[in-house]
Amino acid sequence: MKLLIVSDSHGLTEELDELKARHKEEVDKWIHCGDSELSAADKSISGFTTVRGNCDAEESFPNDVVKNAGDYKLLVTHGHLYTVKSTLMKLSYRARELQANIVCFGHSHLLGAERIDNTLFLNPGSLRLPRGRKEKTYMILHLEKDTATVYVHQKDGRELEDLRSTFSLLKRA
Template sequence: MKILIMSDSHGLTSEIIDIKNRHQDEVDLMLHCGDSELPYNCEELSGFIGVKGNCDFGSSLPNEIIEDLHGTTLYMTHGHLYNVKMSLMNLKYRAIETNAKIACYGHSHIAGAELIDGVVLVNPGSIRLPVLRRQKTYAILEMKDNLVNVTFFEVNGHIVNELTKEFSIE
């Protein structure tokens, strides 16, 4: 299973469409981790499952999503309600509460993936305002059996090799 993950697009539209068009035929699911600042039913986000970010004022999107991915649970939230700019501990605990092996979030605009206490935590970064690096990023997560591979891409589709990681989950 392959999942496109983006976050913190903050009003961008053509970039979302370009990324969606580039990958929609190769992925099974498309996620937006919040702060799109676009209406819930806009054309750009059609096909995406999304959550509400702290800048999505008046949005009817949920604060969290829990998805069953053929027996593996995925948890998604924006991250502001879990203070992810300070620590991933609260997010990790919430993921564990939901029995999630994968937790996707945004808010900090810092791209990265790590395995903490059996949970793969993925922040795709921001396609508008990246933090700690110059590349504006999104990610594709691929699951095969117990292996999870997270590949990061720049908005133009080029792979960011130094961020790409593979994890084994039970």
């Protein structure tokens, strides 16, 4: 199973449409971690599981979404309600409470992938205003058996191969 994960696109529409066109044959699920600044009716955000970020006016987007991705449980949130700019502690507690294996979040605009205990935390950076790196990024997560491989792509689709990471995951009981 493959998931495309994007965050903090802040009003971009053509870029989201390009991502969908570029990866439509390879991706099973589309995740937007908030701050799209689009309405739920906007065709560019259609097809994405989308959460509400601190810059989103759309009230129909939930703050958190929990969904299954194959044998794994996924928590999607923007992160501002969990103070992710200073620590992942509150978010890790929430993940543990929900028994989530994978957490997708944004808010900080900082690209990152790390495993804490048996939970994989993914921040795809920002398609519009990256921090910490110059590249505008998104991720493709490939889940296969007990392995998660994270591919980081620039906005134009080129993979940043040196940032590819593989993590082992355990299924939750």
